[in-house]
Amino acid sequence: MKQDHTQLPFTTRVLKEQSDPSDLLPASYHFYEQVISGRRRRRVADPSQNVAAFLDTELSLQQLESIDKHLWLAGAKRPPTQLHLQVAIGRNIVLADRIDLHLLWSGDGKLFVKPLSRFLLSPDFWQTHLTCHDYCSCSDRVGSVLSMESQPAMESRYPLPPPNTTCKERLRKVARGFLYTYACLISTESDFSIAIEKRLLPRETDDSPIKWAQWQRLVREIIAQHGSSKVHPRFVRAELRLSRINVIHRTKQFLFSEAYFGGWNNYSSFFRDNLAWIAAITAYLVLILTAMQVGLATERLQANTAFQQASYAFTLLAILGPVCMVSLVALRALIELIKDLRVIFRQEKKHVNTSTA
Structure with a gap:
């Protein structure tokens, strides 16, 4: 339902009116x-x-x-x-x-x-x-008038909004x-x-x-x-x-897009924040592998094929996972460095052109 677009949210004057x-x-x-x-x-x-x-x-x-x-x-x-x-x-x-x-x-x-x-x-x-103007598209009046009168009749009877007026x-x-x-x-x-x-x-x-x-x-x-x-x-x-x-x-x-607000202001904070969660994940994987080692030492699980396969998979994950994650962080840092250098070179070139003009 459209609202009354001319009604002010308040009329109280809490500040003195400015001359300008x-x-x-x-x-x-x-x-x-x-x-x-x-x-x-x-x-x-x-x-x-x-x-x-x-x-x-x-x-x-x-x-x-x-x-x-x-x-x-x-x-x-x-x-x-x-x-x-x-x-x-x-x-x-x-x-x-x-x-x-x-x-x-x-x-x-x-x-x-x-x-x-x-x-x-x-x-x-x-x-x-x-x-807005009295007959802006956001007004309740527009719908009611159009339902009863043709467009030419409405235009002749009601004032039109000023030119280039936007809602x-x-x-x-x-x-x-x-x-x-x-x-x-x-x-x-x-x-x-x-x-x-x-x-x-x-x-x-x-x-x-x-x-x-x-x-x-x-x-x-x-x-x-x-x-x-x-x-x-x-x-x-x-x-x-x-x-x-x-x-x-x-x-x-996008995965490599900038944060909404409060992104990293320097590379040290970037690596600190990203390597912190990688270290936490790696520590959790180490805990799992340690538990699996204990399990493999028992006679009951030594002959368990499913447990052997799971241990093999987690071993590969513990080796390759941190390497891949660190590589992604390094790639992100490289992308940011290239973007920063492009901006610096562009600004430097613009400054040189302005100085020689």
């Missing part, structure tokens, strides 16, 4: 563009020059959308846990200003949280940039879901104090924090307007386990 709407936006934003080689190149731009392009980057969940059918392996469908409980169970709140990292947690106790953007607390910004339903669902996570994270004054201390909430121009009473009114409005069909599917789930997201991402893409 561009003051709601960050100073700059980073985005990636595809280059001829197939790799991505990072760029920096002014968000006020193209707000639509900025929002496409700021509210992008493209990487998670590619594995959305498997997110059940990484997190349950439930509201996010309050901040004070996150701290109580030993999680360290780490600021990560990327919405695709919001509420991902790692095995070392980190919980990545995206600070709440200033522009998402402005009803005027929502009205201008996150609501904002996807961005709106991401923004609504993101707001809802904050309504869940900051439930009590204890949560509010943690959020203020961690700088998770935007501040006034004089650096004074949002008032608790204003936050109460805002959260109650957000909860009253909330519905699972109004938010992006990612925000139906609470915290997601980063290690499982990395496994799903690598399995879904």
Whole structure:
């Protein structure tokens, strides 16, 4: 069922309105563009020059959308846990200003949280940039009008959307879901104090924090307007386990693809992590072979053909298995080295060409 695309998630103004709407936006934003080689190149731009392009980057969940059918392996469908409980169970709140990292947690106790953007607390910004035209394709009205009138009759009777106007339903669902996570994270004054201390909430121009009473009114409005069909599917789930997201991402893409986030930053950590699980598997194989040696020393199993064959198979596995696994790790390291060298040589060549121009 389509939702009312013109209804704002809140009307409470928790921050003073800015005289210049561009003051709601960050100073700059980073985005990636595809280059001829197939790799991505990072760029920096002014968000006020193209707000639509900025929002496409700021509210992008493209990487998670590619594995959305498997997110059940990484997190349950439930509201996010309050901040004070996150701290109580030993999680360290780490600021990560990327919405695709919001509420991902790692095995070392980190919980990545995206600070709440200033522009998402402005009803005027929502009205201008996150609501659709009255007769956008995401509106309930379109279906009812088309069922009763012909297209020419509808066009003559109702206003048409401005040229080059795109539907904002996807961005709106991401923004609504993101707001809802904050309504869940900051439930009590204890949560509010943690959020203020961690700088998770935007501040006034004089650096004074949002008032608790204003936050109460805002959260109650957000909860009253909330519905699972109004938010992006990612925000139906609470915290997601980063290690499982990395496994799903690598399995879904390719065995040698990069991790979703938090890959190896140097070759020493790469070999340490990979050789650790190879050593664990090898130790387990040694334990099995030791038990088989004891079995072969008994008269009952010496004449058992099946046990003899199993012992032979495990012996070969113990010899060849670690060799093959170490070879795969070395191959992966070689592939990464070649990729790094290509980037270095390309950048060096570009720098030389720029200097001589």
